[in-house]
Amino acid sequence: xxxxxxxxxxxxxxxxxxxGCGTAASSAPAxxxxAxxxTEATxxAxxxxATATEAHEINTTDPIELTISWxxxxxxxxxxxxxxxxxQEKYPNITVSPxxxxxxxxxxxxxxxxxxxxxxxxxxxxxxxxxxxSPTGEKFVDLxxxxxxxxxxxxxxxxKNACTVADSLQAVPIxxxxxxxxxxxxxxxxxxxxxxxxxxxxxxxxxxxxxEKLGDDYYPLAIGQYDRMILMxxxxxxxxxKAWVENNECQYTEEEVVDGLNxxxxxxxxxxxxxxxxxxxxxxxxxxxxxxxxxxxxAGIFEWDSAPSKYQSALxxxxxxxxxxxxxxxxxxxxxFSKVSMGMAITKSCQHPVEAAALIDFLWNGEGAAIMGSECxxxxxxxxxxxxxxxxxxxxxxxxxxxxxxxFVDMPLDPYYESSKLKDTTDGIYTDVFDGLSYDxxxxxxxxxxxxxxxxxxxxxxx
Amino acid sequence: MKLxxxxxxxxxxxxxxxxxxxxxxxxxxxxxxGATFKSNAEIFAGIGFLTANPTLQGYIDAxxxxxxxxxxxxxxxxxxxxxxxxxxxFTVISSVIAAYGFSRFKFKGRDMLFxxxxxxxxLPQVVLNVPQYLMYNSFGWINSPFYLPLWVxxxxxxxxxxxxxLVQFMRSIPHDLDEAAAIDGCGPVKILYxxxxxxxxxxxxxxxxxxxxxxxxxxxxxxxYVQTPSKxxxxxxxxxxxxxxxxxxxNRILALSLISIIPQLVVFFCAQDAFIDGISAGAVKx
Numbered sequence: 001x002x003x004x005x006x007x008x009x010x011x012x013x014x015x016x017x018x019x020g021c022g023t024a025a026s027s028a029p030a031x032x033x034x035a036x037x038x039t040e041a042t043x044x045a046x047x048x049x050a051t052a053t054e055a056h057e058i059n060t061t062d063p064i065e066l067t068i069s070w071x072x073x074x075x076x077x078x079x080x081x082x083x084x085x086x087x088q089e090k091y092p093n094i095t096v097s098p099x100x101x102x103x104x105x106x107x108x109x110x111x112x113x114x115x116x117x118x119x120x121x122x123x124x125x126x127x128x129x130x131x132x133x134s135p136t137g138e139k140f141v142d143l144x145x146x147x148x149x150x151x152x153x154x155x156x157x158x159x160k161n162a163c164t165v166a167d168s169l170q171a172v173p174i175x176x177x178x179x180x181x182x183x184x185x186x187x188x189x190x191x192x193x194x195x196x197x198x199x200x201x202x203x204x205x206x207x208x209x210x211x212e213k214l215g216d217d218y219y220p221l222a223i224g225q226y227d228r229m230i231l232m233x234x235x236x237x238x239x240x241x242k243a244w245v246e247n248n249e250c251q252y253t254e255e256e257v258v259d260g261l262n263x264x265x266x267x268x269x270x271x272x273x274x275x276x277x278x279x280x281x282x283x284x285x286x287x288x289x290x291x292x293x294x295x296x297x298x299a300g301i302f303e304w305d306s307a308p309s310k311y312q313s314a315l316x317x318x319x320x321x322x323x324x325x326x327x328x329x330x331x332x333x334x335x336x337f338s339k340v341s342m343g344m345a346i347t348k349s350c351q352h353p354v355e356a357a358a359l360i361d362f363l364w365n366g367e368g369a370a371i372m373g374s375e376c377x378x379x380x381x382x383x384x385x386x387x388x389x390x391x392x393x394x395x396x397x398x399x400x401x402x403x404x405x406x407x408f409v410d411m412p413l414d415p416y417y418e419s420s421k422l423k424d425t426t427d428g429i430y431t432d433v434f435d436g437l438s439y440d441x442x443x444x445x446x447x448x449x450x451x452x453x454x455x456x457x458x459x460x461x462x463x
Numbered sequence: 464m465k466l467x468x469x470x471x472x473x474x475x476x477x478x479x480x481x482x483x484x485x486x487x488x489x490x491x492x493x494x495x496x497g498a499t500f501k502s503n504a505e506i507f508a509g510i511g512f513l514t515a516n517p518t519l520q521g522y523i524d525a526x527x528x529x530x531x532x533x534x535x536x537x538x539x540x541x542x543x544x545x546x547x548x549x550x551x552x553f554t555v556i557s558s559v560i561a562a563y564g565f566s567r568f569k570f571k572g573r574d575m576l577f578x579x580x581x582x583x584x585x586l587p588q589v590v591l592n593v594p595q596y597l598m599y600n601s602f603g604w605i606n607s608p609f610y611l612p613l614w615v616x617x618x619x620x621x622x623x624x625x626x627x628x629l630v631q632f633m634r635s636i637p638h639d640l641d642e643a644a645a646i647d648g649c650g651p652v653k654i655l656y657x658x659x660x661x662x663x664x665x666x667x668x669x670x671x672x673x674x675x676x677x678x679x680x681x682x683x684x685x686x687x688y689v690q691t692p693s694k695x696x697x698x699x700x701x702x703x704x705x706x707x708x709x710x711x712x713x714n715r716i717l718a719l720s721l722i723s724i725i726p727q728l729v730v731f732f733c734a735q736d737a738f739i740d741g742i743s744a745g746a747v748k749x
Contacts, residue, residue: 067690073706074528081531099690102702108592109686115593116600120690289507314507 056149056354061093064352066359069099070124071106072375079375083368087359090367094355114139114347121350122359124174124376127340130165131415137166140345144169146357151365154381162340162412171343172360175377178338178405179230180305181221181327186320187299190214196324197300203327207272210299219274221267222287222298225434226423231302232260234335237411241332245414248462250455257448261437263329268438274298276438288314300324305401306341306377312397323401326408336409341377378402419458429454499718506713521714525722528715530703533692536722539700544726546610546696547678553617554625554674555667561620562629563655567641577630584623588683596687606690613684617674625670632666633659668737672730679727697723 070080077100084096099120101109107126113119114133125140134140143150150172152160159173183196191209195202197220206220223231233244236259242251252260267273282290288311292298295316303311312321326336344364346356362368369384373393379385388394416422422429433451436442442450490512497512499521505514529535565577599605599612620626636659644658660667682698689695695703701719704711 069690071706073711074704076706077530077703081533097691099692100703101686101699102705104702104705105683105686108683112593112596112687116597116605118596118600118605294507 056146056357058091058149058354058358059093059352060091064094064355066094066096066122066350066352066356067099067120068096068122068124068359069110069120071101071103073102076375079372083363083371086367086371087362090362091355091358094359096359117347117349119347119349121347121352121356123345123347125171125343125345127162127343128415128418130163130170130343130345134170135166137168137170139348140168140170141348141350141353142168142170143172143346143357143360146346146353149354149357150361151383154365154383156380158412159340159380163343171345172364173340173343173380174364175306175341175374175402176338176380176406177304177306177341177377177402178336178409179227179234179302180401180405181324182301182303182308182311182401183220183322183324184296184299184315184320185322186317187214187218187296188220189320191218191220196322198325198327200327200329203267203272204270207267207270211271216271217292218297219271219299221273221300221302222279222290222293223273223302224279224287225276225425225431227302228264228434229422229430230337232264233417234337235263235329236260237335238328238333239330239335241330243411243414245417245455245459248459250452250459252452254445254448254452257451258444261433261444261447261451264434264437265444276435287311296320305405306398308397308401309395323397323404326404334408334410336405336411337413338405338409339413340380374398414459416458416462419462421458422454429458495717496721499714499721501714503713518714521712521718522722524712524715525718528704530692534695534700534703536697536700536719538693539695539697540723540726542694543679543696543698546613547675550614550617550678551671551674553614554620554622555671557618557620558622558625558629558670559655559660559663559667561626562633563659565626566630566633567651567659580623581627584627592683592687599688605688606694607688608694610685610689610694612688613678613681622674625674628670629663629666632663636662664737668734672734675730676727679723 068080068084070076072080080098080100084098088094088096107129110119110123110125110129111133117139119139123140130140144152152169152172155173159176160169163169163171163173181197185196187210188194188196188206191206191213193206193209197203197206203220210218210220236252236256237244239259240252240256244251268275282292287293287298287301287303290298293301293311294314301311308321308323312318315321326334328334344360346353346360350356363372364379364381365383367387369379369381370387370391370393372379372384373388373391374395378394378399379388385394389399420428425431429451433442433447433454436450437444437447494510494512497514498506500517500519501514502516502518505516526536565573565580595612596605602611604611604615640658640662641654644654649657680698682702685696685699689699701716701723705716
C-alpha cells in the first residue's frame with residue numbers, strides 16, 4: 001500500500017513538472033515563428049502608414065476611467081504623476097489611475113496580468129515583451145488604427161519597425177538606447193593622450209601608453225562579459241557589413257567569429273582591457289562600484305547611453321568624464337548596438353482605446369513630453385524631444401550620448417540577442433564563452449563553436 | 464588550583480571564540496544601521512560602520528516620501544498588517560484542524576491524501592502564479608480592497624509546511640491523553656482545543672511567527688494582486704524607488720528597511736516567552 005502511494009505521489013509530481021515544461025516548450029515555437037515572420041513583414045508595415053479605418057473622436061463629456069502602469073524610480077514616478085495630472089486637467093472627464101513599482105518582479109506581474117487579460121489599459125512595455133507575450137498581436141492594439149489620435153509621423157520608420165510584431169504596431173517607442181564609450185580623460189591625460197580614441201589603433205596605442213607610463217594596473221577600457229559580446233558583434237558587423245542575426249539565423253561563419261574573438265584577445269594582449277580573471281579578482285559586480293573605476297585606474301567603459309550619470313557620479317574626480325565617439329572598426333558598415341529601450345502600448349482589454357491613444361499622444365508628443373523630459377530616456381518622438389528640450393527637462397550628457405549612438409548605428413538588433421539563456425551572468429552562453437576565452441579554458445576555435453551552437457540553439461527554439 | 468586555572472583559560476577561549484563569531488555574524492546588521500546615516504559615496508567607500516558626516520536625511524526622506532499623496536510609510540504599515548494579521552490567525556487555525564484530522568483519525572484514503580498534500584510542498588510558487596491569478600480573476604478578486612487573494616486561501620490550510628510540522632508535533636503527543644479526555648466525556652472538538660492545542664502551543668507560536676515574517680516580506684503576492692498604489696504594503700513600498708538605471712539614495716532605502724523590521728522584531732521578542740512557556744507545559748504523569 002505504502003509503495004503504491006509513494007509511486008502515485010512520485011507520478012503526480014513528475015506529471016506536474018512535465019506539464020510545466022510542456023506548455024513552455026510548445027508555446028515558444030509558435031510564439032517565435034510569428035516573430036520571425038513579423039520581422040520580414042515590418043518593412044512593408046511601416047511604409048504603409050495606414051490611415052485609421054474610421055475617424056475617431058475623443059470623448060470629452062462622459063466620465064471615463066483609464067489605468068496606466070509603469071516601472072521606474074522615484075523621479076519617474078513623480079514625472080508620470082505630474083503628466084497624468086496635466087492630462088486630467090485637459091480632459092476633466094477622464095480619470096487615470098496608475099499602478100507603478102520598481103523593475104524587480106514587474107515583468108512577472110505584467111505577464112501574469114496579460115495572461116488573464118487584466119493588464120492596465122495603457123502599459124509601459126519592455127521591447128522584448130512584444131515578442132514574448134504578444135507574438136501574434138493578441139495582447140496589444142495595433143496603434144496604426146488610431147493614427148488620427150496619435151501622431152505616428154513623429155517616430156522614425158526604423159523605430160516603428162522594431163515595435164511592429166505580427167504586422168501590427170503594438171507599441172510606440174518611448175526611447176531608443178544603445179552602447180557608447182565613455183572615457184575618464186584625466187587618466188588619459190596622465191598617460192599623455194589628449195584626444196578620445198576614435199579608431200582601433202588609438203585603442204591599442206592607449207593600451208601601450210597606459211602600461212608604460214602609468215603601470216600595469218591602469219587600463220584604458222574595462223568591459224564585462226556581456227560588453228565583450230556586444231563589442232565583438234560591433235566589430236564583426238562593421239568589418240563584414242552584415243547583421244549578426246537576420247531572418248532568425250546567425251549570419252556569421254565560424255572563421256568570422258574566430259576573427260571576432262581574436263579581436264577581443266588582441267585587446268587583452270595589448271593591455272587595452274583587463275582580463276576577466278583580473279576583473280573578477282577585484283571582486284565587484286558592476287564597474288561603477290569598483291575601486292578601480294572610482295580612482296581612475298580603469299579609464300573607459302562601453303555602456304548604455306542612459307547610464308552616464310551613474311558612472312560620472314561614482315568617480316572620485318569626475319572633471320574628466322567625457323562621452324566618447326563610436327569607434328569605426330571597418331569600412332563595410334558602422335555596426336553598433338541600439339534598441340528600443342521601452343515602448344508604450346494599449347492592451348486589447350482596454351475599454352476606451354481612443355482615449356488611451358490620446359493619453360499616449362499627450363505623454364510622448366504633446367504637453368506631457370515636456371513634463372516627462374528624459375525620465376524614460378531621450379524621447380524617440382521628434383515633437384516630444386523638442387518640447388522636452390524647450391522645457392529644459394533633458395539631461396545634456398544623456399542627450400549627447402544618445403544622439404551619437406543613434407547617428408552612428410546602422411544595424412538592427414535581433415530580439416533574441418538578449419535572451420537570458422545567452423546573457424545570464426552566471427550560466428549564459430556569452431559568459432561561458434568570454435570568461436572561458438579570457439581564462440584560456442577555450443581557444444578561439446572552441447569558443448566560436450560554443451557561441452554559434454548556443455546562438456543557433458536559442459534562435460531555433462524561437463523559430 | 465591548577466585545574467581551576469586551566470578551566471578559566473578554557474572558559475576564556477570559549478567565550479572569546481563565541482564573541483568573535485557573534486560579532487562577525489551581527490556586523491552586517493550593525494553596518495546597516497550605520498549606513499542609514501551615510502551618503503551614497505560613503506556607503507561604497509568602505510566597510511566601516513562609523514561615518515564622518517552623519518546625516519539624518521535618510522530617515523527624514525523615509526518618513527516624508529509619499530508619492531504625491533498616494534502612499535506613505537504609515538499607510539504601507541497599515542496595509543501590511545491589515546492582511547498579515549488575518550493571514551496568520553487563519554493559517555494557524557486551519558493548519559491545526561487539518562493536522563488534527565491527519566494525525567488522529569483513520570479514514571479511507573488518508574495516507575494518499577497526506578501524500579498528495581506533502582507533494583504540493585515541492586510545487587514552486589512560480590508555477591502556481593498564473594493559474595491562481597486566473598482563478599482569482601474569475602472571482603473578481605484582483606485589486607480587491609480587502610486583499611482577498613492574499614488571505615482567503617489560508618482559511619483552507621494551504622500552507623502545507625505548517626500542516627506537516629503540526630502533524631509531526633501531534634504524533635509526539637501520546638494518545639493516552641486523548642483517551643483520558645474521551646473517558647471524561649470530551650468529544651473530538653473539545654479534545655482538540657482543550658487538550659491538543661494547549662500542548663501544541665510552542666509549535667503554534669512557531670507557525671504564527673514564520674507566517675508573520677513570510678507574509679510581511681512577501682513581495683510577489685501583493686505585487687500581483689494589489690494595483691492601487693494607496694493599497695501597497697511595506698514590502699512594495701520599500702522597493703518603489705529602487706531603480707538601477709537612475710540610481711537612488713541607499714540611506715533612505717536602508718532607513719526604510721530598518722523601520723519596517725521593527726514591528727517584526729518586537730513580535731519576535733514577545734513571542735520568545737511563549738515558546739518557553741509552551742515547552743514547560745506538562746505531559747503525561749510518570
